Amino acid sequence: MNYTELSKEVSYDNFFKDDGRDIYDFQNKFLVKCKICGNCATIIAIPKYEGSYFVYKERRFLCTGCGKIEIKSVMNGIGSKYPLWLETNCCGHKLWVYNLEHLNYIESFVRANIRENYYDERIGWKNQSLASRLPKWMKKSSNREAILRSIGILKRRI
Ligand SMILES: [Zn+2]
Numbered sequence: 567m568n569y570t571e572l573s574k575e576v577s578y579d580n581f582f583k584d585d586g587r588d589i590y591d592f593q594n595k596f597l598v599k600c601k602i603c604g605n606c607a608t609i610i611a612i613p614k615y616e617g618s619y620f621v622y623k624e625r626r627f628l629c630t631g632c633g634k635i636e637i638k639s640v641m642n643g644i645g646s647k648y649p650l651w652l653e654t655n656c657c658g659h660k661l662w663v664y665n666l667e668h669l670n671y672i673e674s675f676v677r678a679n680i681r682e683n684y685y686d687e688r689i690g691w692k693n694q695s696l697a698s699r700l701p702k703w704m705k706k707s708s709n710r711e712a713i714l715r716s717i718g719i720l721k722r723r724i
Contacts, residue, residue, distance in 0.1 A: 582678030584697040586686060592668040596644050597651040605631025606651045609641055656716040657709045666724055669717060676704060676713045
C-alpha cells in the first residue's frame, strides 16, 4: 500500500491516538447498580482544591431511582459491593467500563485499525496508559465486530 492509498484508509473513525490517559483518569465517575432498587446509580469523586491542585477527598453515591445518598471519604468495593452498570460478557471475557467517557474511549480504540502509541517528551514511550494496558483480546481485529456490538449494548443501557 502506498502513501496515497494509506491516507485514503485513514480517517477519523479508524485512527486512534493514545493521549496517555490511564485508568485513574476515568475514575471521577462510576455508573453502578443500586443494590436497593436495581437502577443505575452514580458514584462521583468530589474534587477539592488544596493549595495548587485538586484532590478527591469524598465520593458521593446517588441513586435517582430510590433516592439513596451516601457520602464517604473512601468508597471501596466498586465492582463488587457496587456492581458496575456497564458490564457484559464478550468474546469469553468481561467487558466493563466505569462510565460513558470510558466506554467511548474503548470504542475509539477498538474501532481503529491504526493505533498510535503515546510518546511523552520527558519520559519517552509510555506504557502506563490505558490503551497500552488493554487486554490482548480487545486488541485482536478478529474480535472487533463482537466488541463493538457489546459496546452498542452497553450504550443502550445509559
Ligand atoms: Zn436505588
